[in-house]
Amino acid sequence: MEINVKNSPGDTFRAFYMFFILGGVQLGVGIMGAPRWIFIQAHQDSWLSILISGAAMILVLSVMLLILKQYDNADILGIQVDIFGKWLGSFLGIIYILYFFMANTTILMNYIEIIQVFLYPTLPAYALGFLILTLIIYALNGGMRTIVGLTFLFFLISQLLALLLYKPIELIDWYHFLPMFQSSPIELLKGAKATTFTVLGFEMLFFLYPFIGDKEKLKRPVFLGILYTTFIVLLVTCIAIGYYSLENLPYVEWSVLTLYKSISFPFIERLDYIVIMMWIMVVIPANVFLMWCMSHGVQRLFGLNEKVAMYGIALVTLGIVSFVKSDAAVLESTNWIAKIGFWIAFVYPFVLLPCVYLKKFIQKKKQQKKGNGGGHDDA
Secondary structure: OOOEOOOOHHHOEOHHHHHHHHHHHHOOOHHHHHHHHHHHHHHHHHHHHHHHHHHHHHHHHHHHHHHHOOOOOEOHHHHHHHHHOHHHHHHHHHHHHHHHHHHHHHHHHHHHHHHHHHOOOOOOHHHHHHHHHHHHHHHHOOOHHHHHHHHHHHHHHHOHHHHOOHHHHHOOOHHHHOOOOOOOHHHHHHHHHOOHHHHOOHHHHHHHHHHEOOHHHOHHHHHHHHHHHHHHHHHHHHHHHHHOOOOOHHHOOOHHHHHHHHOOEOOEOOHHHHHHHHOHHHHHHHHHHHHHHHHHHHHHHHOOOHHHHHHHHHHHHHHHHHHOOOHHHHHHHHHHHHHHHHHHHHHHHHHHHHHHHHHHHHHHHHHHHHHHHHHHHHO
16 A cells, blocks of 8 residues: 555645535534533533633644644555554554444434434334435545535535524523532543544544645644634533523433524424434535545555445445444444544544654664765765
8 A cells, every 4th residue: 555645636625625624524413412411521611621622622633734744645544554564554544444434323323313303203214324325425426526515515504503593592591600610620621521522523634634735724724623613512512501401401412402492483383303404414524524534445455446345334334223223322332432532533643643753763864874875885
């Protein structure tokens, strides 16, 4: 496997779109229940935990950019092979693919569960899974620019959902945030960690980097994307804390989705039904990029055709979401993804960075020795 990725100009996109990609892949089903899990750990100081999480993401992305800049056009799969060798590097690449597979399946199971609970209790999971996976495959067949364009469009439309929260904002009780600064540092850190499932997705930069045309302009959209994600999570969490009673919030499973029940219009009685259907525009971008990362990764590691890998992965995913019907199994899967994602997204880049610098230092020393030896022979 080559370290640097060779792609055609038609597969590249501008760094500007990373702002929308990060927002599209991060703000998925996880945000529907994020306020509840953060509040359980940090209580009324949950807003501090979210700010800590945002700062951590910016720090991790800075490390990721430092790693990627050491190579011409490499992704994480090529970097790992370069640093750890063919066998260990490929094994670590397989771990990434399995992690993306678990994340993709978990997102689908969560969304299907929400549709079945709120809208169609008798609709089989395999029917919903088939419809969603068909949309994902249709987008993937259009190529990278189609995927980016779809994410851009869905991101803009889905942001309208935030504007509908005006009614819960009007009903906020600001006394729910008092007394402030009561949570211990450990509780705040646990609250920050509770955001993991919601904010996962930025680690895809390791895969998308070779396809960005103007890499020198990458910093601003990436960091602005993280700041926007942090702002949205902070917004919905503050609304949920102010809207629900502090005793009830830990028991409201989909706290953000339930906020829409308080909103109604003369021509729409149950706005939450429409929101659930529109939420597919929030879910699809994350699934599309996860599926692309997997099929592209399989092609890079094993030389298998991307489309063959894509259809194979979709078939296995459909089988899993069809047979997993227990709410407890979905919750357990979500918890496992949050735990694994924490180590892969937040911890692993700090382990990889010194390894990359050490490898580059050794290569530089070897080149200097060769240069000095060549000069001596010429004399």
